[in-house]
Amino acid sequence: MTEELTEEVEAAVRNEVDEEEIRDTDIAFDCPQCGKNLVIDYRGAGLQINCSACGASVLVPIPDGMELHDLDLDPGEILKQLFATRRNYQKAELEIQSLKARLTQLQETLGVMQEVIAEGLSDS
Helix, strand or coil, X not given: CCHHHHHHHHHHCCCCCCCCCCCCCEEXXXXXXXXXXXXXXXXXXXXXXXXXXXXXXXXXXXXXXXXXXXXXXXXXXXXXXXXXXXXXXXXXXXXXHHHHHHHHHHHHHHHHHHHHHHHHHHHC
């Protein structure tokens, strides 16, 4: 999925269902585990999602009269999505490296602070 479409699908599962927010194109269904009413954009049809209430894995139903191939994209759009996914993956990898470096710095700072505290306690 494109970054834009992925964000839309992720944002489409709402925690609280408000009748005014449900669009004609949305799919409304209940979680089979906990009964929570879920709403998702039609492009989520056939996807496996996690329930926002209980976390159970739920298959989004495909509305009557809709076929999954109705959502199929042309090869050019799929290629764009692949490139966007790769870019997002690279950005995430860089962010992970940055966070790991920051974590190491914080752990070192914590170690120094613990030593100072220990020395202060032993001087008392």
